Amino acid sequence: MWKFFDQLSRNQAVTDPRDGRRVALKKLPNVFQSLVSSKRVFRELKMLCFFKHENVLSALDILQPPSLDFFQEMYPFHKIH
Numbered sequence: 001m002w003k004f005f006d007q008l009s010r011n012q013a014v015t016d017p018r019d020g021r022r023v024a025l026k027k028l029p030n031v032f033q034s035l036v037s038s039k040r041v042f043r044e045l046k047m048l049c050f051f052k053h054e055n056v057l058s059a060l061d062i063l064q065p066p067s068l069d070f071f072q073e074m075y076p077f078h079k080i081h
Contacts, residue, residue, distance in 0.1 A: 023060060 014025045031041045048059035 012025045012027075014023060015021070016023050028041050028044070030037060032038055045059065045062070051058040
């Protein structure tokens with residue numbers, strides 16, 4: 001179970017239940033609402049996975065849905081400095 005700490009604009013500060021570290025969780029809603037929305041989310045995820053700099057957040061992991069039938073939102077999370 002994810003434990004929420006603070007709201008960080010569109011992100012939430014949470015504790016990762018797998019290892020106890022504090023991370024920023026971002027909700028990307030309606031990722032397949034339109035082709036434009038899907039491309040925007042894909043571009044953002046590519047950038048988050050590419051960046052490796054201490055002053056820029058990078059994706060640590062992306063939560064996957066239990067089945068593709070429920071795949072409407074994405075939740076990438078980032079290391080909190």
